[in-house]
Amino acid sequence: MAGLNKSILDNPILIVNHLKKWFTILLIPIIRGLSAGNALGHPMPNSVVLLTLHSDHISTELQIPLSELQAAIGIPVNDSSAQLVDRLGSELRAYLTKHINPKTLDGKPWRVTIGALKVHETQNAINGVYRELTAQLELTPPAGADIRKFILDYDAVLHQVVTHKILVSVSQDWAAGKLAEDAPAQVGVIELDIVNNRILPLTINLEAGSAWKGLISMVRLGIQHIAEGTDHLLFILVLLLPAPLLHTRRRWTDFGGIRYSLSRLLWIVSAFTVGHSVILLLGALGWVRLPSQPVEIMIALSILVSAIHAIRPLFPGKETWIATGFGLIHGMAFANTLANLSLDAGRMALSILGFNVGIELMQLLIIIVTIPWLILLSRTPVYRIVRLTGAVLAAVAAIAWTAERVTGTANAWAGMVERIAGYSPYFVFLLALLAIFFTIRTRQLKNA
Amino acid sequence: MTRSFSIFMPLLGFFMATFIACQDHVTPDPDTPADSTGTGMPGDSSGGPGGPGGNGGPGGNGSSASVEVSKAITAAMYTMTMTNTSCGGATGLAKVVCLTQAFQATLSDSLLSAVQLPYSLANAQKWSNLPAGLSARYGINQASLDETQRTAFKDLMLALLALNVTDEGYDEMIGSLVADNVLAVSGGGTTYGAGNFYVSIIGTPSTTGLWELLFTGHHYTQPYTFNGTAGTGYTPAFRAIEPTYAVSENGKTYQPMEQERLAFAALLTSLSSSEQAAAKLSSSFGDVVLGPGQDWKFPATKVGLKVGSLTADKQALVLNAIKLYVNDLDPTSAAAVLTKYTNELPDTYISYAGNTSVTAANDYIRIDGPSVWIEFSYQGGVIIKNMPHPHSVWRDHTTDYGGTK
Numbered sequence: 001m002a003g004l005n006k007s008i009l010d011n012p013i014l015i016v017n018h019l020k021k022w023f024t025i026l027l028i029p030i031i032r033g034l035s036a037g038n039a040l041g042h043p044m045p046n047s048v049v050l051l052t053l054h055s056d057h058i059s060t061e062l063q064i065p066l067s068e069l070q071a072a073i074g075i076p077v078n079d080s081s082a083q084l085v086d087r088l089g090s091e092l093r094a095y096l097t098k099h100i101n102p103k104t105l106d107g108k109p110w111r112v113t114i115g116a117l118k119v120h121e122t123q124n125a126i127n128g129v130y131r132e133l134t135a136q137l138e139l140t141p142p143a144g145a146d147i148r149k150f151i152l153d154y155d156a157v158l159h160q161v162v163t164h165k166i167l168v169s170v171s172q173d174w175a176a177g178k179l180a181e182d183a184p185a186q187v188g189v190i191e192l193d194i195v196n197n198r199i200l201p202l203t204i205n206l207e208a209g210s211a212w213k214g215l216i217s218m219v220r221l222g223i224q225h226i227a228e229g230t231d232h233l234l235f236i237l238v239l240l241l242p243a244p245l246l247h248t249r250r251r252w253t254d255f256g257g258i259r260y261s262l263s264r265l266l267w268i269v270s271a272f273t274v275g276h277s278v279i280l281l282l283g284a285l286g287w288v289r290l291p292s293q294p295v296e297i298m299i300a301l302s303i304l305v306s307a308i309h310a311i312r313p314l315f316p317g318k319e320t321w322i323a324t325g326f327g328l329i330h331g332m333a334f335a336n337t338l339a340n341l342s343l344d345a346g347r348m349a350l351s352i353l354g355f356n357v358g359i360e361l362m363q364l365l366i367i368i369v370t371i372p373w374l375i376l377l378s379r380t381p382v383y384r385i386v387r388l389t390g391a392v393l394a395a396v397a398a399i400a401w402t403a404e405r406v407t408g409t410a411n412a413w414a415g416m417v418e419r420i421a422g423y424s425p426y427f428v429f430l431l432a433l434l435a436i437f438f439t440i441r442t443r444q445l446k447n448a
Numbered sequence: 449m450t451r452s453f454s455i456f457m458p459l460l461g462f463f464m465a466t467f468i469a470c471q472d473h474v475t476p477d478p479d480t481p482a483d484s485t486g487t488g489m490p491g492d493s494s495g496g497p498g499g500p501g502g503n504g505g506p507g508g509n510g511s512s513a514s515v516e517v518s519k520a521i522t523a524a525m526y527t528m529t530m531t532n533t534s535c536g537g538a539t540g541l542a543k544v545v546c547l548t549q550a551f552q553a554t555l556s557d558s559l560l561s562a563v564q565l566p567y568s569l570a571n572a573q574k575w576s577n578l579p580a581g582l583s584a585r586y587g588i589n590q591a592s593l594d595e596t597q598r599t600a601f602k603d604l605m606l607a608l609l610a611l612n613v614t615d616e617g618y619d620e621m622i623g624s625l626v627a628d629n630v631l632a633v634s635g636g637g638t639t640y641g642a643g644n645f646y647v648s649i650i651g652t653p654s655t656t657g658l659w660e661l662l663f664t665g666h667h668y669t670q671p672y673t674f675n676g677t678a679g680t681g682y683t684p685a686f687r688a689i690e691p692t693y694a695v696s697e698n699g700k701t702y703q704p705m706e707q708e709r710l711a712f713a714a715l716l717t718s719l720s721s722s723e724q725a726a727a728k729l730s731s732s733f734g735d736v737v738l739g740p741g742q743d744w745k746f747p748a749t750k751v752g753l754k755v756g757s758l759t760a761d762k763q764a765l766v767l768n769a770i771k772l773y774v775n776d777l778d779p780t781s782a783a784a785v786l787t788k789y790t791n792e793l794p795d796t797y798i799s800y801a802g803n804t805s806v807t808a809a810n811d812y813i814r815i816d817g818p819s820v821w822i823e824f825s826y827q828g829g830v831i832i833k834n835m836p837h838p839h840s841v842w843r844d845h846t847t848d849y850g851g852t853k
Contacts, residue, residue, distance in 0.1 A: 068734060128831075162737070163733050163737060196748060197747055197751075
């Protein structure tokens with residue numbers, strides 16, 4: 001979703017654009033193109049260097065195809081790759097240490113720490129299945145040196161196998177607004193300079209980053225998260241369905257007035273926000289961590305409960321507390337997203353702030369485009385039908401999601417929900433038409 | 449009641465306007481396809497660092513042809529009888545132009561517009577050693593031709609390549625198609641096979657102007673860049689094969705690159721140990737260096753052993769290897785090129801890496817002369833695992849793409 005990379009603030013019609021995003025994201029399947037489509041040759045697999053920029057160091061993953069490594073070092077690492085790391089770990093570390101020498105532009109060496117080594121199978125369209133060695137490295141510049149401009153002197157395999165290619169990409173760069181959810185961006189290739197028969201190190205020169213860019217990208221991520229999360233959207237809507245109504249102990253009754261409706265809306269939305277903000281903070285800092293499957297199941301169940309509540313009041317007058325509780329659950333899903341970014345403390349704090357702002361903006365947008373119609377409709381007799389239809393559909397979706405998330409296998413109903421969700425803007429339109437039509441009609445009937 | 453209602457009317461208008469404004473923006477995000485044109489998605493270790501050309505193009509991406517169609521193509525093409533009668537009076541370039549126009553005359557409007565491209569170097573550079581399904585080609589593939597069109601295309605190729613030499617010239621081309629049919633049924637699937645080989649006509653065929661006929665598919669690319677009296681270029685020509693073992697179809701057996709391999713082994717093993725030491729490169733090679741996308745990157749300094757320092761019989765072995773590339777062309781064209789390469793033989797260098805017997809992955813040979821450039825690289829199997837297969841490229845320092853650098 002490269003469109004999300006544009007700064008929000010560059011665009012005065014931010015809200016409109018993100019509503020558009022909400023449409024297009026849901027309407028257009030995200031296709032991650034087959035990268036091989038542009039390849040001209042290179043039947044032998046390449047090496048890959050993936051950089052994740054932090055404030056004071058760069059986490060790096062090296063991916064080295066074993067067949068090529070074998071040709072380079074003359075040890076049968078590919079022919080007999082079983083327990084390779086156990087058998088040859090120290091030799092491989094020594095080899096990598098020798099062949100990765102990042103340095104500042106004026107030649108001062110960076111510190112290199114080699115972490116976990118692993119052998120696993122991978123595949124691509126050109127080479128089919130093959131085995132590769134991955135190494136997790138930490139590259140740290142000398143104090144005061146620029147982390148965004150340096151020389152990457154790396155020539156493992158290539159120093160010997162001159163037809164080898166090393167693709168260098170940035171997979172996460174918070175300060176430039178690039179998150180791990182985006183596809184890695186290639187910043188260069190280390191390869192033989194055929195004409196002069198030499199291998200030049202790669203000069204990395206990344207665009208200037210800032211806390212502001214990082215913050216904005218997190219706002220974007222928050223917006224995207226709600227816009228793409230049909231379950232979060234549906235939860236908010238179904239929670240708001242009965243908000244304009246008065247109730248007895250057993251059933252929903254009449255419209256409670258504008259002031260009553262708005263105040264209840266405000267309380268419910270604020271409570272949900274407080275709930276998920278608190279847990280987002282705790283979760284992103286690593287103090288609370290739940291595996292995502294139970295969280296996802298609880299989210300589906302929270303929609304079911306809210307849907308039933310919209311049909312018959314389950315917890316009348318206590319929506320605020322329920323919304324807070326459900327906020328805690330939804331917040332855990334948000335927190336998992338942030339925790340996966342593994343940021344350092346200062347950036348994590350900004351990220352929590354930005355991510356939360358994004359979530360609020362998107363929530364606010366949804367409320368603004370739907371609530372006026374709900375309030376209008378709730379003053380007409382047809383609201384009962386609208387509310388019940390909406391609640392039943394939400395309940396069906398919630399049951400489908402629960403089944404999907406418990407069993408771990410996709411089902412047709414959940415798939416249909418996602419497809420229908422693609423048309424949500426049209427439902428808003430339909431809702432608006434209904435609201436206008438019945439409001440006018442109700443007035444005419446009263447006047448008559 | 450009425451008062452609160454009137455507050456809502458302007459609000460209502462605002463939301464309607466917002467909604468309509470949003471609808472205007474419901475278009476596919478133009479940035480989204482950028483993902484698929486990225487050069488080499490890191491993470492899956494595939495893809496090259498890019499080069500000329502891009503994704504898509506007329507025809508090409510996702511090319512696939514059923515095994516039945518691919519086998520029908522080789523069955524229709526493997527015999528070497530010219531059926532064209534109208535171009536018989538012409539010779540040389542005039543005959544090629546006549547046969548190209550005769551081929552074009554058989555094509556429907558849509559095929560004609562697909563096969564004919566304006567001349568540009570970028571269009572000429574749209575070749576690869578990969579299957580067309582993995583690296584898009586321009587033009588039309590063999591699977592899209594009917595019997596009449598295929599016969600006209602065959603007549604054209606018969607005029608351009610050496611005939612009736614086992615595993616050389618036209619027979620080598622057919623052998624490459626047959627081997628690709630074998631890959632299709634050996635796990636490669638429908639992106640492999642004779643149906644996925646493309647022909648394009650780049651520029652307008654004429655005896656005076658610049659134009660190119662390009663035939664390119666997996667493991668076989670042969671361009672002809674015609675430029676009137678300025679001469680013709682036959683390179684960069686790519687030759688490779690998988691499987692390496694002999695394959696049969698239509699009662700004929702093919703092993704298109706075996707002669708080349710044996711010729712290189714004969715040359716390398718004939719050298720004395722000091723000559724071998726001089727020719728041996730310290731680097732290793734997993735492929736040819738000047739493959740697709742590496743145009744005009746000839747090394748500034750030639751490496752290895754100077755052919756002029758060798759005895760006449762060893763020099764003849766170098767020339768034998770060169771002939772297996774040059775003599776793929778029709779005899780008249782081949783003779784002119786071979787004269788040039790023979791004259792330049794003393795200043796030509798040979799070098800190698802790996803074994804002199806040319807039997808294992810990473811075995812590599814290079815012939816680098818003032819004009820000629822030939823590389824032969826033995827490398828691991830892709831579809832037929834655990835069996836090496838060769839890639840080979842023939843280039844010319846000055847007449848690659850007809851010298852249109």
